[in-house]
Amino acid sequence: MESVTIVLVLLLAVVISGAVSRMVPFTVPAPLVQIALGATIGLAADWRVALDPELFFFLFLPPLLFLDGWRIPKDELLKDLPTVVELALGLVVITVLGMGLFIHWMIPAMPLAVAFALAAVVSPTDPIAVSAIAARVPIPKRMMHILEGESLLNDASGLVCLRFAIAAALTGTFSASGAALNFLWVAFGGLAIGVAVTMAVTWAKYRLSRRFGEEIGSQILVSLLIPFGSYLLAEHFHCSGILAAVAAGVTMSFAEISRQALPATRVRRNSVWDTIQFAANGIIFVLLGEQLPGILHGARETVAQTGHQNVWWLAAYVLAITVGLAALRFAWVWVSLRLTLLRRRRRGDAGQSPEWRLVAAMSFAGVRGAITLAGVLTLPLLAADGTPFPARDLAIFLAAGVIVTSLVVASIGLPLLLRGLKMPADASAQAEEDAARVAAAEAAIREIERVQHDLAAGRNDADMYASAGARIMDLYRERIEARSQEGEAAEAARREYGIERELRLAGLKAERAAIFRSARERRIGSASTSKLVRELDLMEARYRS
Template identity: 55%
Template structure:
């Protein structure tokens, strides 16, 4: 019962943090509130959690990485792919090498391989923490998209690098050629498992749904099982389980744009996954706060056993390593933004270069969070000989301190740096009007095809023309700019008019998905527009008229 009670306490703290984070007088991002609540729990009634690294990794990372891959804006990835790749891969390896050497230099008692593991664990950034800060600070949309893209990819690269560092700490060093081949297999195998499993499961699911009908709850459960299945299969064959979970999310995003799921499934599934993401991230930050006192105590004991220094030096080391981490990121961001993002030339041939405020904001926005915590807590408890893993308590506390330091620095510094700062507009930010216009035209075409194709059914051509007229009028007014928003179908219209509304809504949805797949519309905006249409379709489906047999029951859809 203890594990059940403790889990309920953690979830209750996450719920409480949602209310406290919105309090008018509390200018703190939600992750900091959750850490504070965890520390309060530890002070009043410690939960006494013993975190098994393997179980912790399996429980939290697959769904979080899957959700990142599913919801990452693909248009942003394509547009700023050079900058994102430079940050997600180049910066990770630059950080692992530079920070690892720095940590070993100031803490010689920490083996170099363990220092590299710490650097790899703190190299991934956390989009959830940045988003929490962005709720209070107006982060430019394009900068936020770059940070989200970086966070998706560097989760995988950072954690894979950490696995290599841990393997080096546990065993004899391997040759560069073997390491290179191993890394290639990790990447190719992990991505292949994630994509292939998702496409196979989605394809089979669609076949079953086509023959037997779709059960929304079963579809949601399938999406919940997918990241764990991809993770476990990849782990079993020695590929990267982390990349498998990310690839499964990316494939799920693409499959979602096929539009084959029912509106009810999409709405319920989005709600379930939003709740899971909120709960998993929140629990991890509350756990961090709850574990802090024990981490400080264990790290202090390690400090005394290593070099007999006062525990106050722990704070000095965290600050020094945090400054070094930010400096490395600043240097890399300055170089990558200068060489990639602003290389586009204007008509006069003058190249735009980033200002120091933009570089500093991008560097400071690299907040560490849930993935860093999950990664560092997966360090083994013992090495290959059964002895305690060297410096584990110390590096876990340093990683926790760096999470706190990055959150506080971003909360204080970003409002100052981002005031009045703007990036070049994103192309898809201007695509909503064009997408809605194209969707309206396709809706009109679908209504006309439906009207002409069924003019001989129930009432003749005049009856169908009259029923289609309100639908056609709405979309014609939208094209003319006289009305906007979602279809205004009423619950008190005829069955036949409902059928025309359904035909128009489904045509709109297909067009929106086509625009998203072509990169003319951002994924987040397309998801929002499809949700609007799904809600209207559900309202139509719930109408009493649609419960009676006839054209609106499905023959026209």
Template identity: 60%
Template sequence: MESVTVVLALLLSVLVSGALGRLLPLPLPLIQIAIGVALALGPLPSTSLDPEIFFLVFLPPLLFLDGWRIPKRDLFRDGKTVLALALGLVVLTVLGIGTLIHGMIPGMPLAVAFALAAVLSPTDPIAVSSVAAQAPVPRRLMHILEGEALLNDATGLVCLRFAIAAALTGTFSLPQAATTFVWLALGGIGIGAATTFLLMGAQDLLRRRTGEDPGLQILFSLLTPFGAYLAAEHVHASGILAAVAAGIAMTYVEIQGRSLGATRVRRTAVWDTVALAANGSIFVLLGEQLPEVLRQAVKQADVQGAGWLVAWILAITAGLMAIRFVWVWISLQFVLMKARRSGDRRETPTLRLVAATTLAGVKGAITLAGILTLPLTLADGAPFPARDLSILLAMGVILTSLLLASTVLPPLLRGLRLPPEPSHDAEEDAARAAARDDAVKAIEALQHRLVEEQEDASIAVEASARAMDRYEGLEAATAEPRKDVSRIKQLALTEKRLRLAGIEAERQALYRLRRSEAIDDVVLRRLVREIDLVEARLVV
């Protein structure tokens, strides 16, 4: 009963924080953390989460959704920048910040310091969106940050796994680590993609035999990230990379266009709710555990008061920002040199752009989820060294990065311009035109068949004229009141059938354009959603 109470309290807290977020000029994660602190100080029972359960429940769906929704073409276009931030920056952060932490806190073993640095390396796009709500992030910068967060989640958490293993065994072998990393990466990616294709294949088989049930299709998608994660972990591959790969593979399943519009509309709403609840619950849990962790960490740190703790948090945050600033400048300079070699006008990254990208590396849910997976005990049963202190330092860095970003990032983002990128407007106009042409052809083809099938050919002609309104701007002929009720019903049914045929032709045209990479995921998702909503109104 206590567990149920805790879950309900978390969900209620997310609901309250959402309302307060609309009323208060504060980032949503900060509000949720404050609510968590209030819960910890209140009469409700506190919770002590098992790290493995916490990792399994929260991370797979969040990483899966990030992989699913990130625009793939933009990700590949800025792939060098993304990889530099997601791989090189993570490794540099683990080595640099791990050494810094161990130097400042000699009582913390080096392996534990590296583990803490590993969980501090990933960024959180949800937190970035929250703090940047008052000043929109340029689209290209947001895509780079999303791609970085998608990949550095996995990279940082894989480094965490190595650091924990070193802390538990007291040894570290670079060749063994490299071999293990290859298996973790390749095995995780392969298992994640295979899980998606297998589950979606089973879903298609079920749909063909029994018809489409939106509830079952949504349940398939909800179970996919957990299946990929558990399957990868079972063979000691990376469950994190499996969840990411499963989400990316989901995009290529989706563009086959086999599911109904009503299913997609409901599935989007369900996944939006899952993401809201999962992210919100993580930040509430962060605040809920903060008071007790603070008390335990002060004891472990063996310092007088909290002054040294604050100094350590500020020093770690400053170190993270310095390393990120230098690496971002180098990465952006490297990418822009490509345009310079191709003969385009020379572009150099401004300090304002570099500073905004640095501050946008906000720590959030992934950092908290990772640090809470530190083992409770060593192999011999002794308490894991400096576990509570590590959690406190991670929490402090999360809070500090959120506060810095919420106060400094919006002014930096106002009016910020990045090197130009292709506009989506012309691409969207061309996609709409192609979809419209296919829809008109589909309606005309169906009209010819209906004229031959129906006794009253005028019904098909009149219904076709009405259905064409959406594509040719024609106004439907206003029929005079008739007493023939059966004809009116038949006209309505025929018009609906023609409209649905046109809508399906539109949708398939868009999927065909996406498969040929003529449009990107952003345009596809927006246009397909418009079509799905029109279809939903017709089939109600």
């Protein structure tokens, strides 16, 4: 019963943190509020959450990484793939090696393998935390796509590096050649298993649904089980469960295109996954706050081994690591953007030198978040000989300190840097969207004409079908005309569409209020109310997308 109570308290703290972060007049990232609430719970309550590293890793990371891989825009990622790879792989390797050596030099009490493990867990970035910070200052879409792609890949690469560092810390040995061969098996085996599991499950689901019909609840449950199944199967064959979860998510997006689910399934499944993402990320940060008092006590004891007693040395270590990470990221981002411009100029494309604010914004956006925390909390409790894992509490505290510091610095600096910042133009996106809408509208007109003739054949009221079809086809023809224009006419059409959108939203709001008023006055039943409100909600979601 106590475990259930703890889970409910953690979920309540996540809900409260979301409300508090929206209520304050200035931007406070939800993760900071969640850490503060967790610390309050840890100090006020007389219980502590005992975290099993393996269980914690299994419960939180597979679904979060699966969802990242599923939802990341694939085409946008491919457009900037070289930049993403440079940030996600090259920067991770440099961070693990450079910061690992720096941390061990700065804190000799922390073994080199543990220092590399700490550097590995602070290398992944968190775009969700960046989105929360910049909620009131929109991030350029292209920049956000690069950050999402970087996060997806460096989550996997950083956690794979963590795995090797922990193995070295437990065994006391490390072989570069053995690690390279093992890495190939771990990486490619994990990727292959993630792809195979998702393809097999979606194929079986499609065949069953096509023959016996689709049940929404079971479809949603299957999507929840795929990341855990991929992770467990990969770990069974000693491959990377993390890469398997990422690969499963990426494959899921392609499988969805070829084997479509019902619209109702997609709508409800998205809602379920949004809730899981919000709850999982929130619980991780609340747990961090709840663990901080105990972590701080253990870390102070570890720092004493270096000859220091003052607790402010912990703050100095956190600040030094944060500055080191920022300096490495700034230099790497600058070099990466220069290489991107060089590649474009070799292809004959004209390119402008990156604005310093762009480099600074990309550097500030390297916020550490849930993946870093989840990774560091998976450090083993005991070493191979049964003794406590060396400097575990110190590593957890330093990782937590880097998370908090990066959130605070980014919450102050990012809105200032992002205000008025424009990424290099990507004109093809709007043209592609317009072309797709025109093609869809033309297909709809052809189908409506066909169905209209089939329904009206041999009936006395054929004029009624023709009139109804004409009204619907006029809406599609207006869409084609608006999306086919260019220059000032296209801009005017988009402004007119924006005005129409606001008017439609206002009408939907009035409709919903009238329905709720009728329900309160007992003029319609609850079933009719739910049906009508559901229709209005779907229409509003369409116009707000």
